[in-house]
Amino acid sequence: MKFAVLVYPGSNCDIDCYKAVEDTVGEPVDYVWHTATDLSEYDCILVPGGFSYGDYLRCGAIARFASVTQALVKAAEQGKYILGICNGFQVLTEAGLLPGALLRNRSLKFRCHSTLLKVVNNATPFTSDYAEGEVINIPIAHGEGNYYCDEETLRELQQNNQIVFRYETDTNPNGSVDDIAGICSKEGNIVGMMPHPERAVDELLGSVDGKRMFTSILNAWREQHGTAVSR
Template structure:
């Protein structure tokens, strides 16, 4: 399984993502420059965190028009696996691959600390080694992670089980106090209807090995590899 990590001007988690997937999965991974016109040869594309193009206009708004996004969108529409982390999640919403938008955090402050997430859908390529309701601890680092969508879209996300991760406490309880940024329905990550595109604000690549003191982020990368190995027999 070959991973591609897109590098935009202003990306700052690209090296982390590349290292994480190589360390956790033992699979090949390469950078994809934002001016590239092709993603051929890759099995999973990662849009990493950071401040693509300085977050001018809106987070992800300029990156959405990078040359590389044309083949990424085509790749996703054909069923290719795509994961957007933090700024990558913002790019995916701007590109129309995921519904909704990311707004400024409710307290208008940048947040950088660990949060607990409850796995809401364990049947996806990104979560297939988890169990529904499992709680993991993953760090956040964002100023605009407040997920918003209109009432109809939120209802569809819930009914279609497109909410993948939800902010919770260590016991899996969802309360207003554990929602760090004001996200609607405590949403921390969603997928598209087909289940092959995931966007999440927390950073699994920052908690994917023992040296970092937390390996909960391995769940996402190990799930992708497990899914791929089963798909390929």
Template structure:
């Protein structure tokens, strides 16, 4: 399985993602420059966190028009696996690959701390090794992570099992008190209708090694590898 990590001007989690993928999966992984016109040869594309193009206009709005995004969009529409983390999630919504938008955090402050996530969808390629209702601890680091969508869109997300992660407490309880940024329905990560595109605000690459004191983030990368291996027989 071959991974590609897109690098935009202002990305600051690209090296973290590349290192985590290589360490956790043992699979080949390359950087893909934002001016690239092709993503041929890759099995999974990762859009990392950071501040692409300085978050000018709004987060992800300029990156969406990078030359690389046209082949990424086509790759996703053909069923290719795409993971957007933090700023990558914001880019995916701007590109129309995921519904909704990410607004300023409810307290208008940048947040950087661990959060607990409840796995709501255990059949996605990104959570195939999890069980529904299980809880993982993954850090956040964002100023615009407040997920919002109109009521009809939220209803469809819930009905179609597209909510993959939800902010919760240690025991998996969903309350507003553990919602760090004001996201509707405590949503921390969603997938598209086909299930091959995931956007999530928390950073699994920052909790994927023993030396970091937490390996819960391995779930996402190992699930991707397991999904790919299963698809290839």
């Protein structure tokens, strides 16, 4: 399996994502610069956190027009696995790959700390190594993580089981609707989330609960290709 980590001007979690892949699954991984036009050689594409293009206009608004984002849209149509983390989630919504938008935190303050998440949907390629309803410890670091969508879209997300993670009861750090911390596409091959699983892959970081996102992806790919390993 081959991973890509996209790098926009202003990305600052690309190294974290690269090292997380190396340390958790040991599969080939490349940095891919924002001018790239072809992602066909990759099986999973990570869109990392940071401040793409300085967050000018709004988070992800300029990155949405980068050459590599156009290639990302094609990869999504081909069913490739795509994980957008923090700013990556913002890019995915701006590109129309996931519904909704990310607004300023309700407190209008940048929040950076550990956060408890509930696994709502463990039937995605990114969450199959978790138990449904399991509470995990994944850090956040964002100023614009307040997920918003209209009532009709929220009903669709709920009915289609597209809400992947919620902040644990009474711990919502940003005011996001329905305590949403992460969602997936209808097909399940795209996940966007504000918390950072790549920063929770070693005990030195305070949690290893993010490791299973990467092992889930690898197992899903192996099952798809008939080379699954036991969990």
